[in-house]
Amino acid sequence: MTPERGPEGLRVGAITSFTTIDFPGKLAAVAFIQGCPWDCTYCQNPWLRPFKFDPQYEHESWESLIALLSRRKGLLDGVVFSGGEPLSDPALPAAIKAVKSQGFLVAVHTSGAYPAVLKEILPDIDWVGLDIKAPLTDPAAFRNIIRVGAGEEKTLDSLDILKASGVPFECRTTCHPAFLSEEQLLGIGVSLAAKGVKSYALQPFRVPPGFESESLYPNCPPDYPSPDLQARLRSLFPQFAVRR
Template identity: 50%
Template structure:
């Protein structure tokens, strides 16, 4: 089994895992090409890891009793086959676990949901705009399946949408929120796309 490919580590966050003090592990690699990507340095799956996974485990061992949890972000964490084992290792150390995902791999998400205490799921746009934003045909269908799995799991979660009027209209954003609420999403956050992120 290959070790998790780590693109970076934030030692402490109070905002990425609601109600917990946490560290954030940034996972290397993402197959989508969103023009406003906040972490473009993490897109290349084959890039050299920023640090070994064992170094992250060593860091976490020193933070027992100080941190509540660990967030796996990216990039796209579910891209990596090593994610389930990494989650099990972190949970065995006594930490709660959270995942930030764009929902592009529903089956892989289903496999790790039992290992998670919280999920932040990106809902990038209304379905008709997904392919243009992600540069990946069929991306909306995968996300809808992931949302269904997340809602059925009972795992605590939040959906997030990064919005700019150049991506889709305010009216479409409002309809997206109404649709998520109708499906059972109770927490939805809208993040304004910063101009410096757009390409």
């Protein structure tokens, strides 16, 4: 990662002005940060993967995010930095501090690809959504999804950092029977529960709008994950959800 820079350089690919689901219990805006070091086979935001803006897509800016927050002060509780992989952007730490200085809470969604950055920003973070791509004890399955080599050790490091920090967090897995079996999903759940994770969610894959012809997979079948698997996972965590 290159040295930290000011928030005005933040690569804001898109903004959602209002959400009730991306920051549990809070009303928030979402800033989607351009760029991700991984090449997940099921990527939900493929236009955000390159580190440079693609001219065929419109993008936002730090200034547009600040303008939104100025209009929504008193109406929004916080801001979610998502992606892409928001921790890949050297401007993120400064952007988080700037948002906090305006009185907003801050959440991040991350794959765990940058554990050192996660540790740096956690003192300013109010909630984290950590993606668990595949069983952390199965490097082959993990790398089959991210398609860039190693990654599971970084996610494990990030999980350990989160647990030690005391910052509230959720682990979540995007799933589809073509790349994660129910046995594998149960294995992920068992391993996370053993590590003391309290909140886990499954996110059945949906084809990103406009990318139907490019998607490797159709939308998840309605009977996946099965009711039996859902019940078994629900028994492992104080908080468990399936988000379709």
